[in-house]
Amino acid sequence: MTWRAPTADDRRIAWLWAVCAVSAVALRPVWLALTPLVPACPWHRLTGFACPGCGTTRAVVRLLRLDFAAGFAMNPLSFTTAAAFLILGVAAPAWIALAGRVPEPSPGPKWGWGLAAAAGLGLNWAWLVATGV
Amino acid sequence: MSEMLPPIDPSTPPPPSAPPSASPLPWEAPDAKLKAIFPTVVEFVRRPLAAYGRMSLAVDLVRPIAYFVALILIKVIIEVAWSLPQHGKLVETYRTTLEQMGQGAMWEQIAPYLNRPGLLYTVLVVASPLIYLILLFVWAGLVHLSGSVLGASSAGFSGTLRVIAYAATAGVASIIPFVGGLVGLIWFLVLTMIGLSVVHRADGWKAALATLAPLLICCLCCAGVTAFSIFVAGQSLTPR
Numbered sequence: 001m002t003w004r005a006p007t008a009d010d011r012r013i014a015w016l017w018a019v020c021a022v023s024a025v026a027l028r029p030v031w032l033a034l035t036p037l038v039p040a041c042p043w044h045r046l047t048g049f050a051c052p053g054c055g056t057t058r059a060v061v062r063l064l065r066l067d068f069a070a071g072f073a074m075n076p077l078s079f080t081t082a083a084a085f086l087i088l089g090v091a092a093p094a095w096i097a098l099a100g101r102v103p104e105p106s107p108g109p110k111w112g113w114g115l116a117a118a119a120g121l122g123l124n125w126a127w128l129v130a131t132g133v
Numbered sequence: 134m135s136e137m138l139p140p141i142d143p144s145t146p147p148p149p150s151a152p153p154s155a156s157p158l159p160w161e162a163p164d165a166k167l168k169a170i171f172p173t174v175v176e177f178v179r180r181p182l183a184a185y186g187r188m189s190l191a192v193d194l195v196r197p198i199a200y201f202v203a204l205i206l207i208k209v210i211i212e213v214a215w216s217l218p219q220h221g222k223l224v225e226t227y228r229t230t231l232e233q234m235g236q237g238a239m240w241e242q243i244a245p246y247l248n249r250p251g252l253l254y255t256v257l258v259v260a261s262p263l264i265y266l267i268l269l270f271v272w273a274g275l276v277h278l279s280g281s282v283l284g285a286s287s288a289g290f291s292g293t294l295r296v297i298a299y300a301a302t303a304g305v306a307s308i309i310p311f312v313g314g315l316v317g318l319i320w321f322l323v324l325t326m327i328g329l330s331v332v333h334r335a336d337g338w339k340a341a342l343a344t345l346a347p348l349l350i351c352c353l354c355c356a357g358v359t360a361f362s363i364f365v366a367g368q369s370l371t372p373r
Contacts, residue, residue, distance in 0.1 A: 008193070008194075013290060013291060013294070019266065020266055020267045020271075023263040023264075023267060024267055027260060027263060033243075033246055036239045053350075105281055105286070107284070107287060108284045109282065109283055109284035110284070111282070113278075113282050117278070117282070
């Protein structure tokens, strides 16, 4: 991984990210109204155990209601990802404007990333099953 | 002293000129107007491989994103046009389903929204570009992450974003009644695979896996339910 000066595309992406993050918060009433339409997890209903994505909707709803501790407990991975999406999205244009550098992954497969992602998903799933989400 | 060029052999054919650069997509032409959207849609419907080959990685990112937003608006308007005449029936079916699932309380919560179709569909059409823009960004991030793990991300995140923005062409499948949404979803995934393989110069299997990996992870539970159901059905059908 190297760090390089931002390109025109990076500036556009930073602004798009900011628009998405701000819109996600601005659309809070719509998300909260849509939440009841999300069906219950069929895996959980059938087996009694959480699936890897269980609690995501509840975690995001608690994030939107600024109930951070409860949101994190619902699904740590989804909560952290959603929070990072919002915070980094708002910060991205400022970072680019202040001539911050952007990461450039090295070419070729990155099996280490894959292992890290699988480990993260596995640990998160273990947490969900252990806490009975 | 002047240098002399070697004499030209008249029997030797002239060297081939450089191949003409592919013409840009109609939507990406410098003088493109809004009506350029239709030939671009036709291009992606008829020759997606060639269309992604003509897609520029240098043109302003606003162009593909504007195309995405326009196609989403068309898709949502078509879907609303299909849903509106059958709104009462759809709501009744949904209410019955919820009650059968023992989710009557949920129905009480959402009934005020569903029983005002004018307001519901207006909010849907107005909010859909923003909602889908968020989905575009998040989905592109997940696909790009999968592509990076597999080594199918040479054109960067903006390349993946452009591919998925143009894959929104599949939204025109909404014009097919009843199954348009499903057809559009499958078509969208296929277009994304084609685009990733062209833009990132990736093997087909890598492009396919990068596209499907986020879905497979999300649907792990669905796959688990299917496997569990088959197992239970098998157990109950086995003679004892």
